[in-house]
Amino acid sequence: DGGITQSPKYLFRKEGQNVTLSCEQNLNHDAMYWYRQDPGQGLRLIYYSQIVNDFQKGDIAEGYSVSREKKESFPLTVTSAQKNPTAFYLCASSTSRASPLHFGNGTRLTVT
Amino acid sequence: GQQLNQSPQSMFIQEGEDVSMNCTSSSIFNTWLWYKQEPGEGPVLLIALYKAGELTSNGRLTAQFGITRKDSFLNISASIPSDVGIYFCAGQGGATNKLIFGTGTLLAVQP
Numbered sequence: 001d002g003g004i005t006q007s008p009k010y011l012f013r014k015e016g017q018n019v020t021l022s023c024e025q026n027l028n029h030d031a032m033y034w035y036r037q038d039p040g041q042g043l044r045l046i047y048y049s050q051i052v053n054d055f056q057k058g059d060i061a062e063g064y065s066v067s068r069e070k071k072e073s074f075p076l077t078v079t080s081a082q083k084n085p086t087a088f089y090l091c092a093s094s095t096s097r098a099s100p101l102h103f104g105n106g107t108r109l110t111v112t
Numbered sequence: 113g114q115q116l117n118q119s120p121q122s123m124f125i126q127e128g129e130d131v132s133m134n135c136t137s138s139s140i141f142n143t144w145l146w147y148k149q150e151p152g153e154g155p156v157l158l159i160a161l162y163k164a165g166e167l168t169s170n171g172r173l174t175a176q177f178g179i180t181r182k183d184s185f186l187n188i189s190a191s192i193p194s195d196v197g198i199y200f201c202a203g204q205g206g207a208t209n210k211l212i213f214g215t216g217t218l219l220a221v222q223p
Contacts, residue, residue, distance in 0.1 A: 004154075042116075042200065042213035043155075090154050097209055100145050101202075103154030 003027065004104035006091050011109045013085075021076045021107045023091030032074035033092040033101060036060060043090065049074055050097055078109065085111045118201055118214030126222050131188040133217045135201035142205040144177050144184040149216075150197045158199075159186070181205075191221045 004025045013019045025032065031050050035043040045058030049068040063082025068074055074093075078085045088108050092101040118135045125131060135144075143162055147155035159170050161177035161184060168175055172189045184201055201214040 006154075040215070042118075042215045044213075045211075092154075098143070098204070100143075100157050100160050101211065102157065103147075105154045106152070108152075 004091060004093055004102060006089075006104035006107050008107060009105070011107055013109070013111050015111055016080045017111075018077055018079050019085075019109065019111075021078070021089055021091075021109070023074045023076065023104060024072055025074075025091075025093045025104075026072060027093055027095075027102065028071070029093035029095050029102075030071070031094045031097050031099075032068065033094075034058075034064070034066065034074070034076045035090040035092065037088040037090060037106075046076065046089075048097075078111075085109060116201055116203055116212055116214040118217055120217060121215070122218040122220070124220045124222070125191055127192060129191050131191055131195075131219060132185065133199060133201075134183060134185045135203070135214045136183045137203055137212075138182070139203070139212075140181040140205055141203035142181075142209075143203065144175070145202040145204070145211075146173075146175050146184070146186050147200045147202065148197045149200065155200055188219075191219075193221050193223050195219060195221050 007022045033048040034046040044060050046064050047066045049055035065077045090106045091104040094101045116135045116137050146158045149155040159175040164181045166177040174187045176185045198216040200216045204211045
């Protein structure tokens with residue numbers, strides 16, 4: 001079945017460590033996205049990529065980095081510079097920037 | 113970043129009741145999307161709207177793209193316990209074609 005796979009489901013890290021969240025899709029979608037979700041808030045865009053080897057900052061890119069070396073994969077690194085990294089992270093993809101997003105099941109990151 | 117005004121924030125209803133929620137924006141959108149998110153999962157697309165005035169159904173769910181292109185409505189008829197979750201609207205448009213999410217409506221259904 002086609003879909004978006006995020007791993008791991010839960011991730012725990014110590015403050016000061018970088019951590020990378022995985023996102024893989026087999027939908028043959030060109031565009032991929034990373035969102036952050038905090039309780040009581042809507043989804044906020046961190047980074048997006050419309051094509052391989054290209055990506056753009058979203059609304060809250062500070063303290064995060066991404067890469068898009070393959071069409072299927074869009075890993076997100078939460079760096080030690082991110083001041084409040086504990087959150088639920090959602091990866092999404094779409095056929096194009098104008099098409100509806102399809103989401104993965106998220107990774108809950110807890111940093112202590 | 114910009115967010116849509118979504119209301120109500122939460123709803124606690126009895127099974128069988130109908131539900132209405134809406135989103136409004138100061139900006140004009142070309143697309144309205146409605147998603148449902150269950151605890152610990154990613155949002156799932158329910159309905160996509162592409163034209164002002166469009167009314168689209170998906171089972172017991174009906175959504176409308178407002179005539180002004182600045183609002184959208186989602187109705188759920190005859191609610192059941194599995195309707196529980198957070199419902200998000202999302203609007204897309206403008207020069208950047210950016211997708212903007214509402215803050216969500218938490219729906220609780222009591223059997």
